[in-house]
Each structure stands twice: as C-alpha cells, then as structure tokens.
Amino acid sequence: MMNNKLKKIFHSNEPYIFLIIILLGVLVQIRSGQFFTGNNLVDLFSALIVPGLFAIGEFMTLLSGGIDVSFPALASLSVYATTKLLLDRGYQGNVIAAFAIAIAFGAVLGALNGFLIGYLNLNAMIVTLGTSSIFQGLMQGTLRANQLSTIPAGMKTFGTVPFISATNKVNGLTSVLPYTFLVLVGVCVLMYLVLHYTIFGRGIYAIGGNASSAHAAGFNVKRTKFIMYIIIGMIASAAGICRTCMMQQMHPTNMLGMEMNIIAGVVLGGVALTGGSGSLLGCMLGTFLIVMVQNSMILIGIPTTWSDVFVGAVIIIGVIVSALQSNRYEKVRTSKNKEAAAK
Amino acid sequence: MGANDEMLLLKAEHIKISFGNVHALKDVSLSIRPGEIHCLAGENGCGKSTLIKIISGVYQRDGGTIEFNGKKLDKITPIDAINMGIQVIYQDFSLFPNLTVAENLALNTEVASGKRWVSWKNVRKIAEDAVSKIHLNIDLEAKVGTLSVAQKQMVAISRALMFNAKLIIMDEPTTALTKKEVDALFKIILNLKAQGIAILFISHKLNEVFEISERFTILRNGEMVATGNTKDLDDSKFTYYMTGREFENKKFLPAKVSEKPIFELDDLTSPGSFEHVNIKLHGGEILGITGLLDSGRTELALAMFGMLPASSGKIIRNGKVVEIKNARDAIANKIGYVPEDRLSEGLFLQRSIADNIIISEIDHLTSKGIYDRKKRDREVGNWVHEMEVKTDNPENPVTTLSGGNQQKVVLAKWLATKPEVLILNGPTVGVDIGSKHDIHVILQKLAEDGMGVIIISDDLPEIVQNCSRVDVIKEGRIVGEFSGEGLNEAAILSAMM
Numbered sequence: 001m002m003n004n005k006l007k008k009i010f011h012s013n014e015p016y017i018f019l020i021i022i023l024l025g026v027l028v029q030i031r032s033g034q035f036f037t038g039n040n041l042v043d044l045f046s047a048l049i050v051p052g053l054f055a056i057g058e059f060m061t062l063l064s065g066g067i068d069v070s071f072p073a074l075a076s077l078s079v080y081a082t083t084k085l086l087l088d089r090g091y092q093g094n095v096i097a098a099f100a101i102a103i104a105f106g107a108v109l110g111a112l113n114g115f116l117i118g119y120l121n122l123n124a125m126i127v128t129l130g131t132s133s134i135f136q137g138l139m140q141g142t143l144r145a146n147q148l149s150t151i152p153a154g155m156k157t158f159g160t161v162p163f164i165s166a167t168n169k170v171n172g173l174t175s176v177l178p179y180t181f182l183v184l185v186g187v188c189v190l191m192y193l194v195l196h197y198t199i200f201g202r203g204i205y206a207i208g209g210n211a212s213s214a215h216a217a218g219f220n221v222k223r224t225k226f227i228m229y230i231i232i233g234m235i236a237s238a239a240g241i242c243r244t245c246m247m248q249q250m251h252p253t254n255m256l257g258m259e260m261n262i263i264a265g266v267v268l269g270g271v272a273l274t275g276g277s278g279s280l281l282g283c284m285l286g287t288f289l290i291v292m293v294q295n296s297m298i299l300i301g302i303p304t305t306w307s308d309v310f311v312g313a314v315i316i317i318g319v320i321v322s323a324l325q326s327n328r329y330e331k332v333r334t335s336k337n338k339e340a341a342a343k
Numbered sequence: 344m345g346a347n348d349e350m351l352l353l354k355a356e357h358i359k360i361s362f363g364n365v366h367a368l369k370d371v372s373l374s375i376r377p378g379e380i381h382c383l384a385g386e387n388g389c390g391k392s393t394l395i396k397i398i399s400g401v402y403q404r405d406g407g408t409i410e411f412n413g414k415k416l417d418k419i420t421p422i423d424a425i426n427m428g429i430q431v432i433y434q435d436f437s438l439f440p441n442l443t444v445a446e447n448l449a450l451n452t453e454v455a456s457g458k459r460w461v462s463w464k465n466v467r468k469i470a471e472d473a474v475s476k477i478h479l480n481i482d483l484e485a486k487v488g489t490l491s492v493a494q495k496q497m498v499a500i501s502r503a504l505m506f507n508a509k510l511i512i513m514d515e516p517t518t519a520l521t522k523k524e525v526d527a528l529f530k531i532i533l534n535l536k537a538q539g540i541a542i543l544f545i546s547h548k549l550n551e552v553f554e555i556s557e558r559f560t561i562l563r564n565g566e567m568v569a570t571g572n573t574k575d576l577d578d579s580k581f582t583y584y585m586t587g588r589e590f591e592n593k594k595f596l597p598a599k600v601s602e603k604p605i606f607e608l609d610d611l612t613s614p615g616s617f618e619h620v621n622i623k624l625h626g627g628e629i630l631g632i633t634g635l636l637d638s639g640r641t642e643l644a645l646a647m648f649g650m651l652p653a654s655s656g657k658i659i660r661n662g663k664v665v666e667i668k669n670a671r672d673a674i675a676n677k678i679g680y681v682p683e684d685r686l687s688e689g690l691f692l693q694r695s696i697a698d699n700i701i702i703s704e705i706d707h708l709t710s711k712g713i714y715d716r717k718k719r720d721r722e723v724g725n726w727v728h729e730m731e732v733k734t735d736n737p738e739n740p741v742t743t744l745s746g747g748n749q750q751k752v753v754l755a756k757w758l759a760t761k762p763e764v765l766i767l768n769g770p771t772v773g774v775d776i777g778s779k780h781d782i783h784v785i786l787q788k789l790a791e792d793g794m795g796v797i798i799i800s801d802d803l804p805e806i807v808q809n810c811s812r813v814d815v816i817k818e819g820r821i822v823g824e825f826s827g828e829g830l831n832e833a834a835i836l837s838a839m840m
Binding site for chain 1: 446
C-alpha cells in the first residue's frame with residue numbers, strides 16, 4: 001500500500017521539477033556561491049509573485065480544457081485604468097481601494113471572456129487572442145495610455161515596505177520581499193480550497209476531463225466556465241496591481257508578452273494542455289523554475305540576452321521528461337492489464 | 344405479443360421521430376418486463392441509439408406513447424428518466440478519466456444533492472457503497488484513465504446502480520472486452536436480474552444475444568422487424584431480420600495452392616510478446632491466426648508488417664530471407680496489412696473516400712511525372728465498384744460511411760498496392776453483418792485468385808468459415824494447428840484457453 005502511494009507520487013511531475021530546481025540551485029551555487037544566500041532567495045520569491053499569480057489563473061483555464069492568452073492585456077488595462085483614476089482623484093488612502101477597483105474591472109473584462117467561451121462555446125485560444133487585442137486597443141487608443149511615473153502613495157508603500165528583507169554579508173546588497181507576497185500566498189491557498197473542496201472547483205476538473213459527461217452529471221458547464229473566467233480576470237488584475245506597486249510606476253506595455261512564459265511554466269509543472277489534469281503545486285513549481293532560470297543567468301555569468309534560449313531549453317527538456325514518463329506509465333499500465341487478464 | 348400489459352416495465356408504442364427529412368424511427372414498439380434481459384439488435388444506423396435516447400429523454404419523440412412502470416409519460420427529460428430509474432451506460436461510459444474512481448462514483452450524487460462543498464469523507468463512503476453492490480474489487484484512489492476498458496465499464500455500472508435503477512440500458516457493452524471480461528460482465532448482468540433490475544442489452548453479435556437475453560427486438564431502417572423470445576430465434580432468422588438479406592455462408596475451400604510457401608516466419612521472436620513462431624503460408628490459402636486478446640497475436644501481426652520488428656528470427660518471401668524493418672519494407676515485399684483499429688491506423692478520417700483508396704498507390708497515378716487526376720478518378724471508380732462501397736459520391740468524407748464500408752475502403756487501399764500476401768487483423772470488428780459477409784466473399788475471392796491471406800481474429804465462426812488452416816497462439820507461442828476435419832470451433836477454443 002505504502003509502495004503504491006510512493007509509486008503514485010513518482011508518476012507525477014512535481015518531484016521531478018522539484019529535483020531539477022534543486023539541481024539547478026546547486027549548480028548555480030557551485031559556479032557563483034551566491035544561490036543559497038538569503039538575499040538571492042528573497043529576490044527569487046519576490047520575482048515569483050506576479051508570474052505566480054498569473055500562473056494560478058492560467059492553471060484554471062488549462063484545467064478546464066481552455067487556454068488564456070489575454071491576461072497580460074487584461075491586467076494592463078484594468079490596472080492602468082485604476083491607477084489613472086486614483087491619480088486623477090488625488091487619492092491618498094491605502095492600497096485596498098486600488099485592489100478593489102482593479103479587481104472589479106478585471107471581473108468585467110473576465111466576464112467578456114467567460115461569456116464568449118462559456119455561453120457562446122467559442123474556442124478559448126481564439127477568443128482570448130481577440131480580447132487581448134481589444135484590451136490593448138482600449139488602453140492605448142481610447143485611454144491614450146502612456147507611462148505613469150508616479151503612483152498613489154498607498155500603492156507605493158504597499159510595494160516597498162518589506163515583509164521580509166535579507167542582506168548579503170559578502171556584497172552588502174539588501175533584498176526586500178514586499179507584502180505583495182502575501183497576496184500570492186493568499187490567492188494560492190484560496191484557490192486550492194476552491195478547487196478541492198467546492199463543487200464549482202471539482203466542476204472545473206470534470207469539465208476538463210470530459211465536458212459532455214460533466215453536463216450529463218448535472219454540472220452547469222456554461223455557468224462554471226463563465227464564473228471561472230471572471231475569477232481569472234480578478235486574479236490577473238490583482239497581479240497587475242502587485243506588479244505596479246512593486247515597480248513604483250505604471251508602464252502600460254510592461255506586462256504584455258508574459259503569456260508564453262507563464263503557459264510554459266504551468267505546462268512544465270505537469271498541467272496537461274488537453275485539460276483535466278495537473279496540480280496547483282506543480283503549477284507553482286514550474287513557474288518557479290522558469291523564474292529561477294531567468295534570474296540565475298546573471299549569477300553564473302551568462303548574459304541576460306541568453307536567458308530566452310535557456311528558458312526555451314528548460315521547457316523542451318521538461319516536456320521530454322514528462323513525455324518519457326507518461327510513456328513509461330503507459331507501459332506499466334498495459335503490463336498490469338495483461339497480468340489482470342491472465343488471472 | 345401476448346404479454347399482459349400490467350406486467351410491463353416499459354411499454355413504448357408506435358414511436359416516431361425524424362431529423363429534418365430523415366425519418367430515423369418510423370414506427371417502433373418496444374416492451375420490457377421487470378427484471379428481464381432484453382436484447383435490442385440491429386445494424387448500424389437502424390435507429391437503436393435513437394430509440395435509447397428517446398427513452399432516456401435526450402431526444403423528444405414526434406409521435407407514439409411511452410409508459411414506464413404503469414405511468415403514461417408525455418414528455419421525458421434526462422432528469423425525469425434518471426428519477427424514474429432509467430440508466431444508460433453509453434459506449435464511452437461518460438466517465439472522467441482525470442478523476443479517481445471514488446470521485447467518478449460520487450460526483451453525480453454530490454452535484455444532484457445541490458451541495459456547494461465537497462466532503463472527501465462522504466465521497467469515499469458513497470464510492471464504497473457503490474462498488475459493494477456488485478462486489479467490485481478496485482482501487483478507489485486510482486485515476487479512471489488508468490483502468491482497463493472492462494474496469495471502466497464496471498465503474499459505470501456501479502455508478503448507474505446508485506440511482507435505484509429499474510432499467511439499465513447498455514449500449515454495445517462487449518465491444519472492447521476480452522472473452523473473459525464478457526463472461527464477467529454477463530455474470531453481473533444475471534446478478535442484476537436477480538435483484539429485479541431489467542437490462543436492455545444492445546448488440547449486433549449473434550452469439551451474445553443467444554447467450555444472455557430472454558427476449559429480443561430487432562430494428563431495421565427505423566422500423567421494428569421482429570420481437571419475441573430468444574429461444575424461438577436461430578442464426579439464419581437473426582441474420583435475415585437484421586439485414587433483410589439471406590446469406591449462404593460459404594465455407595472456404597482452397598482451389599489451387601501454390602507448391603512452395605510464399606511467406607514464412609522462421610523462429611520469429613520478440614521477447615515478452617511472442618517466441619519461436621514458425622508459420623508457412625502458401626499462395627491461394629487463407630491462414631487463420633487466433634488467440635485471446637493478450638496472446639501476442641497483435642504484436643505478431645505488427646512484426647509481420649514491420650511496424651514492431653521482431654528481435655530475432657527470419658521472415659522469408661518466396662524462399663528468400665527478407666529484411667522487414669518498417670511498413671515501407673513490407674510494402675516493397677508486396678505485403679499488405681489491414682490494421683485492427685481502422686479509425687486510427689487505417690484511414691485518413693477527414694479525407695474523402697477517393698483519397699483514402701488511392702493514398703498507397705499515389706506514386707503510380709502520374710503521367711510524365713505529374714499527378715494525373717483522370718487516372719485517379721478511373722482507379723477510384725474501379726475500386727468503389729469492385730468492393731461494392733455504398734456511397735453516392737466517392738468525394739464524400741470517409742466518415743460518412745458505415746463501419747463495414749469503411750473497412751472495404753481500407754481493403755481497397757491495400758489491394759491497390761497489388762500485394763501477394765495480405766494480413767488482416769480483426770477484419771470485421773465492429774462491422775455489420777451485411778458488410779461482413781461481403782468482406783468474407785472478397786477475401787475468399789482473393790485467395791482463389793492466388794493471393795496468400797492471413798486473417799488474425801478471435802471471431803471463431805469467421806475463422807472457421809474462411810480459413811483453410813488455423814494456427815492458435817497462446818501466451819506468445821503457437822500451441823496448435825488445425826485444418827480439414829479437425830478445424831472446428833470447439834477444438835480451437837480449447838487450444839486458446
């Protein structure tokens with residue numbers, strides 16, 4: 001029985017991704033001596049916050065059998081609108097208002113995705129490509145977005161006041177993990193509970209596994225998708241606020257183009273593009289690996305221009321590993337079935 | 344129909360439905376008694392599935408009456424049907440491959456209860472209750488996608504039983520099962536019957552109908568052609584009702600067998616699949632190879648065609664040792680192979696019937712190096728005619744054909760390469776009786792014209808009727824050879840087991 005459980009664990013992607021993270025960490029440590037230092041780890045976790053939040057949203061769409069490429073544009077639009085609104089009003093309060101307004105915008109924009117994908121049953125990839133253009137167009141055309149070099153004081157404080165900080169004894173550099181990290185942790189825990197302990201969450205798994213069976217089982221497939229895209233829009237906007245607070249400025253095009261690395265990280269973590277399978281842990285580990293590769297290049301003296309090449313290589317290696325693994329699993333399965341038949 | 348109306352669980356009379364101009368059901372009646380095993384038979388497209396969907400509330404009928412449990416029903420929704428105790432187990436089982444057995448069993452109940460939160464303890468309990476009803480021994484934490492077809496079916500049956508089912512409709516439940524699994528399924532069906540649950544068993548397999556059912560109803564082209572007690576039915580009546588045609592099942596007798604073998608396997612071995620296989624095939628012969636699902640018969644077929652090359656041993660063509668490392672080598676040596684799963688291995692589903700037929704001879708359909716459209720159309724016309732493919736227009740997608748006609752297309756494709764050795768793996772699996780007969784006639788004709796044919800199949804009546812010689816494979820080894828008088832079902836079956 002114990003043996004069975006162990007086997008099950010090693011049939012999943014997570015331990016392998018974890019192993020790769022550790023190995024890569026050790027490699028960087030050997031080359032630079034700078035990996036397992038407080039400030040580097042704090043930097044890494046700090047860099048994980050925004051991609052991590054986006055990844056949670058992407059994880060849900062993939063789980064339901066869809067895909068979302070509109071979240072960077074969605075987040076940019078809702079956060080730009082929010083920041084601009086607060087600046088114009090001369091808002092002086094804390095960050096809560098910024099989150100509330102951006103999340104409300106996010107819900108509306110997410111509802112557009114949800115309506116098209118859920119109720120009209122259109123292809124998620126094409127819909128989000130389309131809405132992504134619309135969101136960008138609204139932001140850059142209608143709102144005439146350009147860089148906002150100051151942001152409301154409340155947002156500034158939230159992005160800079162350290163939750164944890166660490167100083168490197170060798171070079172004296174101090175790294176700060178802001179309170180935005182708690183947003184990531186909070187959303188992670190919340191979505192874990194939703195996905196595991198609510199009928200809505202199990203419905204997302206069920207739809208990704210077999211949508212027509214889910215319908216037959218009594219799930220409201222359309223509504224479940226609709227609500228899911230609203231939640232994804234809300235999470236993406238929260239991520240956008242975190243990003244803006246941490247950067248101390250709102251740059252409207254800064255998040256655009258992040259979607260591919262996010263999708264890659266989620267898939268690397270073992271979330272199936274075909275829908276229905278994957279875990280939140282795997283999704284976070286995969287994203288962490290991508291963030292780590294991007295951030296560690298500098299530590300081992302590789303120019304940052306190469307980082308895309310390395311991220312690409314990691315993705316391909318990851319996919320090879322999981323393909324090999326599922327092949328092996330398939331073999332184990334057929335031989336098991338053979339044994340059963342022989343009995 | 345002498346049955347007293349008060350005894351009937353389901354009484355459907357004069358059911359009519361049309362989709363656009365197509366009258367899918369013209370006038371169909373079906374009556375099922377409580378606790379009986381009733382077989383609904385008919386060829387593909389006869390309206391069996393439509394009838395089930397009407398009974399289970401998926402489609403709304405255009406005319407006719409339905410009574411269930413003594414109650415007249417005007418309109419049936421899927422939920423009504425479930426609440427009344429009607430459960431359908433479709434061929435795809437409607438399971439979630441990505442979820443565990445326990446969750447698959449419990450999810451419908453959980454959703455139906457209107458709860459918003461999932462209690463995993465409760466899920467486990469529901470699942471344990473469900474499997475205990477049919478004494479199913481299964482790992483509740485296993486993902487359903489990792490189960491065998493038979494296990495998935497058992498999970499689907501367990502789930503169906505959770506809703507106080509009075510009538511369970513099983514849509515071709517034996518299609519992907521081995522002989523042993525079919526036996527296990529029949530045991531469970533009898534057990535359900537003993538609990539007073541009626542079973543509507545949909546099949547087009549003659550032997551199953553006889554083995555399990557008490558009463559039968561046969562549909563053809565949307566009309567009911569016969570209903571009654573199974574014991575009053577026999578082979579030829581069954582076939583006649585199904586197809587409206589009379590067949591004489593001609594036993595194949597080889598006319599002129601070549602002096603020397605044209606295809607031999609010498610000590611062919613692929614560890615774990617088959618070992619030390621020696622086979623000789625003469626031109627003009629039909630050789631049968633049969634064995635249980637996991638006997639290694641499919642691996643052997645793939646090895647002969649180079650798709651899964653053997654690790655040792657020789658393949659000999661016309662006395663010369665040949666290297667067959669891939670399908671291309673096999674084709675070059677004039678070997679053709681009709682695969683087991685025509686949908687994934689044999690056909691280009693999105694393409695037209697014509698394109699599918701000429702794909703393997705496309706290199707020869709040129710004039711002066713340029714693809715010759717006229718030559719192609721001529722060739723396509725010939726094959727459609729020769730194989731009696733039932734189609735108005737060969738440019739239609741191949742998916743518009745019935746299983747039997749699709750198989751004829753696969754066959755035409757291979758015959759277009761002019762093979763001397765033709766290997767067929769399960770040539771009539773999922774094929775209706777009419778086309779099955781046609782395919783048998785074609786194969787016998789090919790052998791009479793001198794081709795060496797190998798049929799790999801576990802359909803014993805098919806093997807006995809069409810093969811002049813039969814090798815039985817068991818656990819990867821040839822364990823017996825039968826020919827002449829000794830070639831009969833009983834002898835082959837005892838060697839297989």
